[in-house]
Amino acid sequence: MFVINEMPAQIDAGLVELLERVEVATIGHVLHSGFVDPALRAVLPNKRVAGTAVTLRIPNADSALLHYLTAHVRPGDIVLIDRCGDTRHACWGGVITNAMKLAGVKAGVVDGPATDFSEIAKVDMPMWCRGPSPITTKILGLEGAMNVPVSVGGQVVKPGDAVLCDESGVIVLAPGEARAIAERAIKMQEDEIVLLERLRKGEKLPDISGATALVEGKRQH
Structure with missing residues (x-):
């Protein structure tokens, strides 16, 4: 069974620009919560991106919903994927990278492995994950949820949250609080x-x- 919710409202472009002036580690001097597990690391160096959280929960080896999402994402979105503890199957690879890049997605954050890192570099798609895996998901059509609250790296992420990612890690902020935190x-x-x-x-x-x-x-x- 699949749960499909509407795409969230996107955060203001001015707030995105403000956030992209901020180092995640600087916010670490201000806050102790909101940070994704640092085991989710940047695939590409020297990237800093901010955008609107679009969330997926896809358990086990089924990536049908991730393929479905590529037709609905928008420029400025950041896709965060709850893999429900699966650290074996890479749901994000070269084809997904290209589809997301063409759709204008700012970044992907996967609580699990990814694959085709050379393609990620070639396409220049900012990506955070738990490392590489050669074992991929399949189009099984079993279950999943889109734009629901998820857990990514131990952090609850709601669709529409403000997300900031750089070489130090990933932080998720409530849109109403993000501007004050960024300015500080x-x-x-x-x-x-x-x-x-x-x-x-x-x-x-x-x-x-x-x-x-x-x-x-x-x-x-």
Whole structure:
């Protein structure tokens, strides 16, 4: 049986642009939740993309619903796939990569393996997964769910969430909270530029960060 829900509303283009100025690791200084398991790693280096979460839950070796989704995705979407614990079968390969790229999909995030990494590089499709596998899914037509809440890397993802991916990992944000978080992170990144300039001029990091005062204030004599 297949559960098919409508495609979610896409997040504002201005918010996407703002998020793509943010490093995921900077948000890690602000938040402790929302992050996908870091075992889901970028296939391609030096990519940072943000977009709207489109979700799939496809158990076992059946990728019929993923093929179906390629006719419905839109430019700006990021496809996140709950594989229900299957770490053996690669649901995402060269054909899916090309179909998603042609549809304008920003990235794929699979809680499981993928395959055809050379094709992913050739097409330049940003991709996060648990590594490669040569064993692929099949078009079985058994079951699955599209645009439902899913679990990807231990993180609940709802269709329409804001997603930001880069070399450090993947974070999922509620659309209503994403702008404030992005603005705070960008301010931190700007402050870091000032900090690095102070270091280059000879100041010491613990003096700037306050670590010197904290440690020496509790130093045993």
